[in-house]
Amino acid sequence: MxxxxxxxxxxxxxxxxxxxxxxxxxxxxxxxxxxxxxxxxxxxxxxxxxxxxxxxxxxxxxxxxxxxxxxxxxxxxxxxxxxxxxxxxxxxxxxxxxxxxxxxxxxxxxxxxxxxxxxxxxxxxxxxxxxxxxxxxxxxxxxxxxxxxxxxxxxxxxxxxxxxxxxxxxxxxxxxxxxxxxxxxxxxxxxxxxxxxxxxxxxxxxxxxxxxxxxxxxxxxxxxxxxxxxxxxxxxxxxxxxxxxxxxxxxxxxxxxxxxxxxxxxxxxxxxxxxxxxxxxxxxxxxxxxxxxxxxxxxxxxxxxxxxxxxxxxxxxxxxxxxxNNEKLEFSMIEPEQIESLELINVSGTIPNALNGPRCISFKLAKGDVLGIRGSSGVGKTTLLDLIAREITQVEGDILLNEQVIDTWCLKNTLGYLQQHIDIFDFSLADNLRIGKQDASDDELWQVLKFVCLDDWAQSREGLETVLGEYGAEVSGGQARRIALARLLLSNRSLLLLDEPFAGLDKNNIELLYRRLVTYAQDKIILIVSHHDLSIYGCDEYWIK
CATH class of the missing domain: 1.20.1560.10 (ABC transporter type 1, transmembrane domain)
Structure with missing residues (x-):
């Protein structure tokens, strides 16, 4: 450290x-x-x-x-x-x-x-x-x-x-x-x-x-x-x-x-x-x-x-x-070679000035697990992801990664977070995707677009040269989130925190994307916050009350 x-x-x-x-x-x-x-x-x-x-x-x-x-x-x-x-x-x-x-x-x-x-x-x-x-x-x-x-x-x-x-x-x-x-x-x-x-x-x-x-x-x-x-x-x-x-x-x-x-x-x-x-x-x-x-x-x-x-x-x-903000600035230079486990032990925390937040959250995930986070609106589902991502460091309880306190690790190239607020730039679709992987080939871009169910939409427009507009004005909110998800998948992170990745999808495409995420997670750990019921697809769910 x-x-x-x-x-x-x-x-x-x-x-x-x-x-x-x-x-x-x-x-x-x-x-x-x-x-x-x-x-x-x-x-x-x-x-x-x-x-x-x-x-x-x-x-x-x-x-x-x-x-x-x-x-x-x-x-x-x-x-x-x-x-x-x-x-x-x-x-x-x-x-x-x-x-x-x-x-x-x-x-x-x-x-x-x-x-x-x-x-x-x-x-x-x-x-x-x-x-x-x-x-x-x-x-x-x-x-x-x-x-x-x-x-x-x-x-x-x-x-x-x-x-x-x-x-x-x-x-x-x-x-x-x-x-x-x-x-x-x-x-x-x-x-x-x-x-x-x-x-x-x-x-x-x-x-x-x-x-x-x-x-x-x-x-x-x-x-x-x-x-x-x-x-x-x-x-x-x-x-x-x-x-x-x-x-x-x-x-x-x-x-x-x-x-x-x-x-x-x-x-x-x-x-x-x-x-x-x-x-x-x-x-x-x-x-x-x-x-x-x-x-x-x-x-x-x-x-x-x-x-x-x-x-x-x-x-x-x-x-x-x-x-x-200069009391201390501690960070690790050690990155985990691979993710073996993620464990939360009585974790609690809130966003500053918020009334509610997750309380006494405990679960353990191993490599290959996909967990759905459910709960009523405002209960703290997104806050829980912020706590794991270290966006909020005022946390009670312990968050362990590979059996060690998560602060032990540098997660710069390990953790990927699809947040509620996403950034879409006034570039082409290809340029927006290559933010996740600069040397990605066109074939890789088409593969990841197919993964997130956007390949048909891209082909109906101008393909990889489709301009997305300032702040993603030329695409819908759901399409923008899946473009951000595709960009995240290209970066190949081992721990993925996904906040509402299925926005704007019908039931068939939700199931299709979920199945693909399960396959993608064979050597990864994925947490999904969603208001959709993923248990019907066999997903383990954790309810925040």
Missing amino acids: TTRKIPKIRLSNLLGSRKFYWLLVIVLSTSMLFSSIGLLSTSGWFITAAAIAGLLGIEINYITMSGLIRVFSLTRTVTRYIGDLVSHNAILHLLKDLRVNTFEYLSKYRSKLHNSSVNSIVMAHRLVIDIDRLNLFPLRFFLPWVSSTLIVLVFSYAIYQIAPILLVYILPAVCVSWLVIPISSFFKGIYLAKEEVALSEYCKEQFIQSLSLLTPLLIWKTWSFEQGKLNQLHNDRLQKKLHQQNFTSFIKMLQDMALAVALMAGIWKGTVLVNNHMLTVPWLLGIILGIMALVECLSPLAGSFMSLGLSIFSRDRINELIEN
Whole structure:
């Protein structure tokens, strides 16, 4: 038995996913900003030089300058588009890694999640939103700061090489725009981000709650009042968004004012240097235009700490969920070579918040046995299958597999469970079936379709290429369950838990499918929950009272 804790998410680890892509994004985004500065500086210098040359009637070499302008323009466009592609690719890979890893770890402790007061659908939606917000850290915080820092350092070094004394006058104001003003927005940005996360969650909860009460609200004619509350929440959220935008615009304005000071200081001191023949006009013009181009490089920093705040609070919410399910995570790596027996000894359990559930269930099955589980509606037949499948771990009594506690075994490739809720995807029939066995041949697919009495239906449609529609919209509920059963049979599991596998079948096909399952179970154990009387076919039944 291995004990493993779910690792917490750290923002610093987000860049560890796809390091090459992030490095490439940094190079491309920095190159794009350099090209923007070069384009503005060169084109501004060229326009000014052309105007002066026209006024003075002197010659000017426009070919070299126009060539540089084209180079900077093409480089800016190409690096922007390629950078967007690479950054989107990196973000999508990051989101994939985060979603897969988070849901994989949490799925290993589903009982704790089921015990949560939060509805599982709401929680899943919340997880997806929080995971999506994490990408703001690399995309809108890390990359802008790295790129702008490189730009400022290189720009400062260039000025130092051209006119060191000029750097003393320009750099302080540039640093204010680059560092002081954005960093001063840290606490306010974090606060606004916290408000955004809290209000967004509250609005979502109120909306879902209102929808769940829609029928009684309409009956009692109070829906208009509830709708008014939702509209007010929506307006409040819009006001918060407007506040965030105004704050970001205010920070940008302060940055622009600081750069304007740097611009005026550069013009004033640069003019003095030109008059003293310590600096030429073209170099001064290039520096001035470069300062103007810094606006594009530094403006993304205005909202960077708000993006950081959104990522921080989303990280904390995910880690809180992980921490609540992190008491222990024990799982076995040992799979049984074959199933010899399954025994339940005084097993009891309930779904969280349920009134009823199976009580003191005891039976023993050997390899080759098929057992029908019967009982009135709501007595806990499906819950019993959940207990055996370890979907619910809060169980009283003992469940033994091969004479050992079932937790001793890893059942990943041993147990197959046809649940009440099944997943049919908007693929072809063949693709849906091959989820159970990827390398299954067409002959195998037709054999398993015949097994579940769907071969005639498939032949009357488009065969294995029949499209099942989103959520199985193109098939009936009974057909969808038998497609899911066929997929399960293809996976060749030794312990099968089948919840209503005969739905939508007439008596003849029920008997035919049952006989085939009995033959299939020669080296397996099968438990069948069904409202049909299987005893008439010779099936042993266990009644839950």
